[in-house]
Amino acid sequence: xxxxxxxQVALGVxxxxxxxxxxxxxxxxxxxxxxASVSTGAKQAPAVFFKRLHEAAEALRTGLPPGxxxxxxxxxxxxxxxxxxxxxxxxxLGWDYVDVRAELGKYYAVPVAVTNDANAAALGEMLFGAAxxxxxxxxxxxxxxxxxxxxxxxxxxxxxxxxxxxxxHTVVDPDGxxxxxxxxxxxxxxxxxxxxxxxxxxxxxxxTTPSGLRGICYEQLxxxxxxxxxxxxxxxxxxxFEACGDALGLKLSDAVALLSPEAVIVxxxxxxxxxxxxxxxxxALEKHVFPVFRNKVKVLASALPEGNVAILGAGALIWNxxxxxx
Amino acid sequence: xxxxxxxQVALGVxxxxxxxxxxxxxxxxxxxxxxASVSTGAKQAPAVFFKRLHEAAEALRTGLPPGxxxxxxxxxxxxxxxxxxxxxxxxxLGWDYVDVRAELGKYYAVPVAVTNDANAAALGEMLFGAAxxxxxxxxxxxxxxxxxxxxxxxxxxxxxxxxxxxxxHTVVDPDGxxxxxxxxxxxxxxxxxxxxxxxxxxxxxxxTTPSGLRGICYEQLxxxxxxxxxxxxxxxxxxxFEACGDALGLKLSDAVALLSPEAVIVxxxxxxxxxxxxxxxxxALEKHVFPVFRNKVKVLASALPEGNVAILGAGALIWNxxxxxx
Numbered sequence: 001x002x003x004x005x006x007x008q009v010a011l012g013v014x015x016x017x018x019x020x021x022x023x024x025x026x027x028x029x030x031x032x033x034x035x036a037s038v039s040t041g042a043k044q045a046p047a048v049f050f051k052r053l054h055e056a057a058e059a060l061r062t063g064l065p066p067g068x069x070x071x072x073x074x075x076x077x078x079x080x081x082x083x084x085x086x087x088x089x090x091x092x093l094g095w096d097y098v099d100v101r102a103e104l105g106k107y108y109a110v111p112v113a114v115t116n117d118a119n120a121a122a123l124g125e126m127l128f129g130a131a132x133x134x135x136x137x138x139x140x141x142x143x144x145x146x147x148x149x150x151x152x153x154x155x156x157x158x159x160x161x162x163x164x165x166x167x168x169h170t171v172v173d174p175d176g177x178x179x180x181x182x183x184x185x186x187x188x189x190x191x192x193x194x195x196x197x198x199x200x201x202x203x204x205x206x207x208t209t210p211s212g213l214r215g216i217c218y219e220q221l222x223x224x225x226x227x228x229x230x231x232x233x234x235x236x237x238x239x240x241f242e243a244c245g246d247a248l249g250l251k252l253s254d255a256v257a258l259l260s261p262e263a264v265i266v267x268x269x270x271x272x273x274x275x276x277x278x279x280x281x282x283x284a285l286e287k288h289v290f291p292v293f294r295n296k297v298k299v300l301a302s303a304l305p306e307g308n309v310a311i312l313g314a315g316a317l318i319w320n321x322x323x324x325x326x
Numbered sequence: 327x328x329x330x331x332x333x334q335v336a337l338g339v340x341x342x343x344x345x346x347x348x349x350x351x352x353x354x355x356x357x358x359x360x361x362a363s364v365s366t367g368a369k370q371a372p373a374v375f376f377k378r379l380h381e382a383a384e385a386l387r388t389g390l391p392p393g394x395x396x397x398x399x400x401x402x403x404x405x406x407x408x409x410x411x412x413x414x415x416x417x418x419l420g421w422d423y424v425d426v427r428a429e430l431g432k433y434y435a436v437p438v439a440v441t442n443d444a445n446a447a448a449l450g451e452m453l454f455g456a457a458x459x460x461x462x463x464x465x466x467x468x469x470x471x472x473x474x475x476x477x478x479x480x481x482x483x484x485x486x487x488x489x490x491x492x493x494x495h496t497v498v499d500p501d502g503x504x505x506x507x508x509x510x511x512x513x514x515x516x517x518x519x520x521x522x523x524x525x526x527x528x529x530x531x532x533x534t535t536p537s538g539l540r541g542i543c544y545e546q547l548x549x550x551x552x553x554x555x556x557x558x559x560x561x562x563x564x565x566x567f568e569a570c571g572d573a574l575g576l577k578l579s580d581a582v583a584l585l586s587p588e589a590v591i592v593x594x595x596x597x598x599x600x601x602x603x604x605x606x607x608x609x610a611l612e613k614h615v616f617p618v619f620r621n622k623v624k625v626l627a628s629a630l631p632e633g634n635v636a637i638l639g640a641g642a643l644i645w646n647x648x649x650x651x652x
Contacts, residue, residue: 136486150584152485157478159586160462161622164478169616170580181617254496254580258476260485290495291507296487 007068011057012315014117015040015077017092020049022057023308024064025315029128031308032068036060043094050103072111074318075100076120076310081162085114113318117141117310119156119165121267121302122149123320124313130265130303137261138252140167142270142277145180146188146195146248152259156320168192170251190247193223193270199240200226211236227273241276248277249284256297257290267302267309274301333394337383338641340443341366341403343418346375348383349634350390351641355454357634358394362386369420376429398437400644401426402446402636407488411440439644443467443636444491445482447593447628448475449646450639456591456629463587464578466493468596468603471506472514472521478585482646494518496577516573519549519596525566526552537562553599567602574603575610582623583616593628593635600627 009024009032023034036056040049061070077100079090085101087093101112115123122139125131131139135154141147146168150157157164168188169181176185177198189195200213200221211234216225229237252264264285270277282299289297304312335350335358349360362382366375387396403426405416411427413419427438441449448465451457457465461480467473472494476483483490494514495507502511503524515521526539526547537560542551555563578590590611596603608625615623630638 134486136490148584152478152483152490153481155479155481157585159478160460160588161586161619163618164462164584164586166583166616166618169583171576171614174576174614183614183616186616250497250500251580254577255584257492257495258474258490258581258584259483260487260490262486288497288500288509290492290509290512292489292492293487 007065008071009064009068010315010318011070011073012311012313012318013053013057013073013075014120014310014314015075015087015093016117016310017078020053021311022053022060023311023315024060024068024070025312025319027319029124029312029316031311031315032065033060033063034308034311040093046095046098046103050106054104054107070108070110072113072318072322073104073108074120074314074316074321075112075114076117076314076317077114078117080114080116082113082115082119082156082158083162085112087114111318111321113321115156115158115317116147116163116165117313118147119149119158120313120317121147121309122151122165122265122313123156123316124304124309125265125267125302126151127316127319128304128312130300131263134262136259137263137265138167138255138259139265139267140248142192142266142268144193146192147268150259167251167255170254172247172251187247187251191244195247196223196226196240196244196270197221199243200236203236203239203243207236207239209236209239213237223270223273227270227276230273230276238276241273242280245277245280246284249281249286250288252281252285253288253290256285256293260293261297263298263300265300265302267304267306269306271301272306333391334397335390335394336641336644337396337399338637338639338644339379339383339399339401340446340636340640341401341413341419342443342636343404346379347637348379348386349637349641350387350394350396351638351645353645355450355638355642357637357641358391359386359389360634360637366419372421372424372429376432380430380433396434396436398439398644398648399430399434400446400640400642401438401440402443402640402643403440404443406440406442408439408441408445408482408484409488411438413440437644437647439647441482441484441643442473442489442491443639444473445475445484446639446643447473447635448477448491448591448639449482449642450630450635451591451593451628452477453642453645454630454638456626457589460588462585463589463591464493464581464585465591465593466574468518468592468594470519472518473594476585493577493581496580498573498577513573513577517570521573522549522552522566522570522596523547525569526562529562529565529569533562533565535562535565539563549596549599553596553602556599556602564602567599568606571603571606572610574607575612576614578607578611579614579616582611582619586619587623589624589626591626591628593630593632595632597627598632
């Protein structure tokens with residue numbers, strides 16, 4: 001027990017539909033060791049999964065500097081419930097209900113915190129990234145869907161049931177595109193990697209604009225291909241990004257009216273498109289926002305390294321818990 | 327100085343466009359003395375107004391039980407800024423910028439807090455009313471416009487600039503009705519006393535439904551008259567309330583997706599219409615809300631006495647400050 005000169009680290013775990021990735025994160029947001037992963041694809045009992053997770057984390061720990069101390073574990077996972085530290089009704093993982101704190105408690109005697117991946121990303125931005133020092137902001141993760149995390153007055157907004165922050169399921173058009181949630185016109189059907197590809201199909205249908213994307217079938221289309229085409233000057237691809245940003249800016253204007261954030265931080269795979277998506281988002285937000293908030297709200301790209309956002313976010317979750325408790 | 331057996335009270339002040347009302351509020355939410363008011367209509371210098379306010383408050387104080395102690399002053403006012411305890415750009419009052427804490431500091435040596443009237447109403451519900459014990463809820467004030475206050479994790483959401491909570495200026499239809507804010511289709515143009523009366527005109531135009539309201543010109547029409555007609559069975563008046571609740575439920579579904587509140591509390595003059603407005607709101611909310619939140623969010627009428635909501639809210643504001651600081 002070295003006391004003050006022990007290097008304190010948090011174990012950050014990001015559990016996805018196919019793999020769980022992990023890394024050790026220090027108080028300054030450095031990822032000291034990462035790269036280990038455990039598959040989640042094959043349906044396996046939670047107890048088996050967490051045993052394998054622990055083994056991989058221990059193996060990874062050998063790469064840490066001597067004298068380190070693991071002070072807590074943060075877990076980011078879709079359908080993660082912060083209040084109960086559980087995973088509930090996760091179709092991707094095939095789990096109905098998992099008490100994450102109990103499972104990890106078999107191997108560790110440190111604090112454990114759980115939340116969904118989008119909230120973890122928001123905390124990563126707050127502690128280590130583009131929202132450092134901000135007390136009010138919205139973080140948006142643009143991946144297959146659109147996840148979001150809301151911080152108000154320096155605190156993560158979890159809501160009454162722990163599931164707050166579903167900007168992706170605010171509605172652009174109640175008669176619009178079918179959404180996996182069973183409704184129509186949710187923002188993520190317009191603004192997300194999938195939403196972008198759907199918009200390309202719409203533009204192929206509604207316009208006569210020539211485009212290299214007309215030669216790619218929907219199943220083969222990806223946001224990266226649309227981005228590449230747009231950067232190469234493809235007008236239809238650019239129009240698709242415009243429409244994507246329009247929808248995001250419109251719904252952000254409502255969120256801003258409710259929350260008055262200092263900034264909106266955009267991360268996730270699609271954020272790599274940079275101003276292709278950020279510029280139309282800014283324009284639409286300024287166009288639609290309640291006048292008192294005009295020219296006040298920054299729209300920023302994530303300042304975290306893309307590959308490590310989820311692990312840093314999970315690490316930030318538990319660092320934030322411990323800092324708040326001090 | 328009687329110490330423990332002194333009765334502690336807060337001075338709650340509600341500054342409106344024509345009068346400022348005040349009262350003394352104890353820690354249990356009893357309004358021990360109220361009824362005093364000072365006119366705000368004639369444009370007067372802030373220093374003059376606050377001197378008159380102090381005189382009226384001192385006169386009112388003679389009605390309090392002996393041995394009481396005024397522990398703080400809460401002020402609810404449109405365009406009140408919580409962070410700076412100021413009133414900014416208030417067209418109704420003819421004031422550009424007033425440092426409320428400095429003005430009241432001339433007469434009192436107790437803590438002063440300021441926020442807008444809708445936030446004060448939310449705090450009133452949290453401490454004394456329908457949201458007692460709730461940590462996540464949205465309060466809505468239906469008056470001439472639609473004000474709202476958001477509480478998340480037990481804290482009022484003020485946002486980066488102090489002006490969060492503008493549900494009334496989230497947008498139902500970007501091509502919809504002209505709003506005083508300069509945009510189109512804001513919720514308050516559909517759901518508020520004014521919005522209800524505008525909807526009556528729309529229904530007079532678009533339907534052939536017989537109605538006693540066809541004999542009342544727009545300038546003479548009030549929400550109370552529409553309510554009276556609806557209670558008397560007037561189909562057009564009932565349809566107007568339906569449309570009003572539809573719009574509110576639709577925009578609440580977005581707010582619920584972001585905030586996951588336990589309840590929505592409706593107060594203000596129009597809340598007196600009760601289920602005429604609450605029932606269609608509940609139906610529309612359940613119809614439009616993200617499935618994970620279905621059957622979870624209560625839509626409740628205010629539990630505070632209508633005439634004293636604003637004073638109780640202003641009192642709650644300062645009680646909440648002092649309780650939090652303890």
